[in-house]
Amino acid sequence: MNILVIGSGGREHALVWKIAKSRKIKKIFCAPGNPGIAQLAECVNIKADDIKGLREFAIREKIDLTVVGPEIPLTLGIVDSFEDKGLKVFGPSKKAAELEGSKVFAKDFMQKYGIPTAVYKVFKDPKEAKEYIKECSSPLVVKADGLAAGKGVVICKTKEDAVDAIKLIMEKKEFGEAGERIIIEEFLKGEEASFLAITDGKTVLPLPSCQDHKAVFDGDKGPNTGGMGAYSPAPIISAKLKKEIMSSIMIPTVKAMEKEGRPYKGVLYAGLMITDDGPKVLEYNCRFGDPETQPIMMKLRNDLVDVLFTAVEGKLSKIKLNCENKVALCVVMTSKGYPGDYEKGKEIKGIEEASKLKDVVVFHAGTAINGGKLVTAGGRVLGVTAMGVGIKRAINKAYEAVSRIKWDGAHYRKDIGEKAIR
Ligand SMILES: Nc1ncnc2c1ncn2[C@@H]1O[C@H](COP(=O)(O)OP(=O)(O)O)[C@@H](O)[C@H]1O
Numbered sequence: 001m002n003i004l005v006i007g008s009g010g011r012e013h014a015l016v017w018k019i020a021k022s023r024k025i026k027k028i029f030c031a032p033g034n035p036g037i038a039q040l041a042e043c044v045n046i047k048a049d050d051i052k053g054l055r056e057f058a059i060r061e062k063i064d065l066t067v068v069g070p071e072i073p074l075t076l077g078i079v080d081s082f083e084d085k086g087l088k089v090f091g092p093s094k095k096a097a098e099l100e101g102s103k104v105f106a107k108d109f110m111q112k113y114g115i116p117t118a119v120y121k122v123f124k125d126p127k128e129a130k131e132y133i134k135e136c137s138s139p140l141v142v143k144a145d146g147l148a149a150g151k152g153v154v155i156c157k158t159k160e161d162a163v164d165a166i167k168l169i170m171e172k173k174e175f176g177e178a179g180e181r182i183i184i185e186e187f188l189k190g191e192e193a194s195f196l197a198i199t200d201g202k203t204v205l206p207l208p209s210c211q212d213h214k215a216v217f218d219g220d221k222g223p224n225t226g227g228m229g230a231y232s233p234a235p236i237i238s239a240k241l242k243k244e245i246m247s248s249i250m251i252p253t254v255k256a257m258e259k260e261g262r263p264y265k266g267v268l269y270a271g272l273m274i275t276d277d278g279p280k281v282l283e284y285n286c287r288f289g290d291p292e293t294q295p296i297m298m299k300l301r302n303d304l305v306d307v308l309f310t311a312v313e314g315k316l317s318k319i320k321l322n323c324e325n326k327v328a329l330c331v332v333m334t335s336k337g338y339p340g341d342y343e344k345g346k347e348i349k350g351i352e353e354a355s356k357l358k359d360v361v362v363f364h365a366g367t368a369i370n371g372g373k374l375v376t377a378g379g380r381v382l383g384v385t386a387m388g389v390g391i392k393r394a395i396n397k398a399y400e401a402v403s404r405i406k407w408d409g410a411h412y413r414k415d416i417g418e419k420a421i422r
């Protein structure tokens with residue numbers, strides 16, 4: 001088969017790496033890809049949101065299956081556009097991707113179908129929102145409705161912070177249209193976990209549970225980022241809890257989307273808070289997570305092309321997922337300054353040395369080739385991923401690999417996985 005993967009981050013490198021192991025592959029393309037992906041696939045210079053361009057390419061190159069990484073093309077309707085031309089594509093339709101594209105849609109949907117989530121209210125008018133704050137007790141969470149590159153959620157310790165967040169999102173219009181409506185919701189206490197499943201709209205196959213590390217510094221300090229590391233499995237998700245998440249969240253979500261006339265196929269990703277009252281949904285994502293995909297792909301034993309193609313065909317009931325009984329852990333290395341303004345163009349050394357370690361893969365994200373040298377080109381630069389028996393071995397191996405990689409100003413958290421030991 002000819003496969004096209006869309007995107008250019010660490011997630012897409014992990015998908016391409018796994019797809020490249022499939023026996024069914026003739027050729028892999030990635031648009032636009034990155035230098036790490038270029039070692040496994042032909043990178044084509046089409047942007048991930050250029051849906052027409054991607055579709056023309058898929059027709060011309062006789063692509064048998066397209067796998068969409070990021071959320072933007074999904075919410076723009078890439079799946080509908082490809083299917084119109086009879087192209088096979090793994091991901092939800094535009095109407096189904098609204099679960100991620102609109103937090104208001106997702107909250108109203110969860111309320112309607114009794115899927116556990118934080119108590120909330122929606123506002124279109126900043127004045128009314130500020131009035132409402134007066135009746136609330138803090139802490140509170142203020143969320144922009146639309147996509148805001150992971151920056152549209154403000155955790156407010158005090159009511160004053162909440163008023164500031166309303167001003168930022170609705171009056172200063174920090175996130176543009178995405179902030180036309182906001183959600184004000186209760187603050188949930190607990191531990192977070194990511195729960196991903198592959199679905200064809202009927203069968204829901206859970207992937208190994210995962211825990212992400214959003215904050216930039218050790219001990220969950222500092223501003224949130226796209227993700228500083230992840231490990232899988234998440235010990236907080238016991239076998240019992242996994243069953244509960246499947247029966248109270250994942251399966252009801254897929255069933256209810258069908259009822260809504262928005263049949264969901266692709267990856268359904270629930271961001272969860274494990275509270276004293278059980279698991280609650282913080283948000284849905286309509287695609288693989290980054291960096292969760294890096295450890296998940298290392299653990300997965302199935303032929304990924306087989307799984308994704310079968311899902312697109314609506315025959316997922318035939319598949320059984322099979323994973324390594326080990327821990328996989330990804331440490332993200334970032335540019336100095338990230339998630340604020342960051343440096344670029346620093347030469348990266350030592351990836352080869354790191355990759356020599358057994359069960360270690362260095363996934364590229366923000367890298368580029370400049371004058372024949374590999375240089376930094378983004379905030380999140382590499383996802384150094386290792387697998388081992390037990391969390392301690394996975395941690396040691398990942399950090400041994402990280403220690404071999406150098407560039408001027410490289411930053412990474414030194415405590416990825418420690419929560420799993422506690
Ligand atoms: N109700 C809540 N209670 C506590 N923390 C929350 C709540 N909602 C969101 N958060 C925190 O904010 C982060 C981002 O929120 P999320 O809804 O996942 O939006 P996004 O990923 O689109 O920025 C979450 O990972 C979580 O740490």
Ligand SMILES: [Mg+2]
Nearest residue numbers: 150271282283
């Ligand atoms: Mg999130």
